[in-house]
Amino acid sequence: IQMTQSPSSLSASVGDRVTITCRASQSISRFLNWYQQKPGKAPKLLIYAASSLQSGVPSRFSGSGSGTDFTLTISNLQPEDFATYYCQQSYTTPQRTFGQGTKVEIK
Amino acid sequence: QVQLQESGPGLVTPSETLSLTCTVSGGSMSRFYWSWVRQPPGKGLEWIGYMYYSGSTNYNPSLKSRVTISIDTSKNQFSLKLTSMTAADTAVYYCARESSELFEGYYFDYWGQGTLVTVSS
Numbered sequence: 001i002q003m004t005q006s007p008s009s010l011s012a013s014v015g016d017r018v019t020i021t022c023r024a025s026q027s028i029s030r031f032l033n034w035y036q037q038k039p040g041k042a043p044k045l046l047i048y049a050a051s052s053l054q055s056g057v058p059s060r061f062s063g064s065g066s067g068t069d070f071t072l073t074i075s076n077l078q079p080e081d082f083a084t085y086y087c088q089q090s091y092t093t094p095q096r097t098f099g100q101g102t103k104v105e106i107k
Numbered sequence: 108q109v110q111l112q113e114s115g116p117g118l119v120t121p122s123e124t125l126s127l128t129c130t131v132s133g134g135s136m137s138r139f140y141w142s143w144v145r146q147p148p149g150k151g152l153e154w155i156g157y158m159y160y161s162g163s164t165n166y167n168p169s170l171k172s173r174v175t176i177s178i179d180t181s182k183n184q185f186s187l188k189l190t191s192m193t194a195a196d197t198a199v200y201y202c203a204r205e206s207s208e209l210f211e212g213y214y215f216d217y218w219g220q221g222t223l224v225t226v227s228s
Contacts, residue, residue: 031212035152042201042218043152049211086152090213094165096142096154 001025001092005085005099011107018074020102022087027067031091034063034072037101038083046085047072074104082106109134111202111219119196119226125189129202129219132183136160140205141178141185142215145198153198157205158185192226199223 002025012018022032030050035043045054047063050070060075074081087099115127129141142157156166158176166174170189178185189196204217 033212033214035215042203042221043215044218045214045216048214048216049208052211054216088152088215093213094157095167096213098152098154101151 001028001089001095001097003087003089003097003099005087005102007102008100009103009105011105012077013107014077014079016077018077018081018104020072020085020087020104022065022070022072022099024068024070024089024091028089028091030066031089032063032065032070033088033090034061035086035088036081036083037086043086077104079106109204109217111204111217113200113202113219113222115200115222115224117223117225119192119224120228121193121226123192125187125192125196125200125224127187127200127202127222127224128184129186130182130184131204136178136180136183136185140207140213141176142203142205143176143187144201144203144215144218145196146201146221147195147198155187155189155200194226197224197226 004023006021032050034047037043051063062073084101084103110132140157143155158164158178173190175188199221201221202219203215206216207213
């Protein structure tokens with residue numbers, strides 16, 4: 001299964017609402033996770049099972065979708081949210097596949 | 108709080124074998140999958156493989172012939188061996204815990220800080 005994220009990068013301002021899309025090459029039900037990675041740091045789990053917010057993650061992060069199309073939305077973008085975001089599918093166990101990443105930059 | 112810490116050489120000679128260890132603290136290894144993920148400089152994430160706490164393994168097909176993951180639950184450690192290293196294997200290597208919930212799939216909820224491995228003579 002191939003995971004394709006769009007856009008590859010985007011520029012946004014603090015306070016903006018940002019949407020990142022992840023498309024699977026075939027249906028993966030709701031087995032889709034989102035991670036945030038800052039430079040020099042390990043990825044951090046934000047959303048699992050398409051829409052479940054990981055403990056401790058701010059509620060401005062939300063996920064939706066099922067089947068092949070998924071979105072990560074960041075409402076009221078904060079300075080600490082500028083990072084690269086990855087989607088990852090776990091439907092085709094035991095294989096794990098990541099998207100290519102979306103870099104969110106400051107406008 | 109669960110913590111993971113990678114250890115191993117930062118420099119590997121071409122054709123040699125990479126050996127990394129991940130030490131887990133703050134929690135049990137039982138009922139979790141223990142994975143390795145790598146990231147070449149400036150690129151995306153690539154899953155290498157996992158070992159379940161009971162000992163079953165699964166590897167990325169693209170690396171399967173060169174990868175071995177092992178676990179020592181008595182020491183709260185798991186390890187990665189990657190043979191026949193080339194420059195293309197230069198990357199930050201992360202160890203990670205993968206959790207699973209019924210109907211919610213599998214997800215990496217704890218990660219090590221990562222260790223840069225450079226393949227060079």
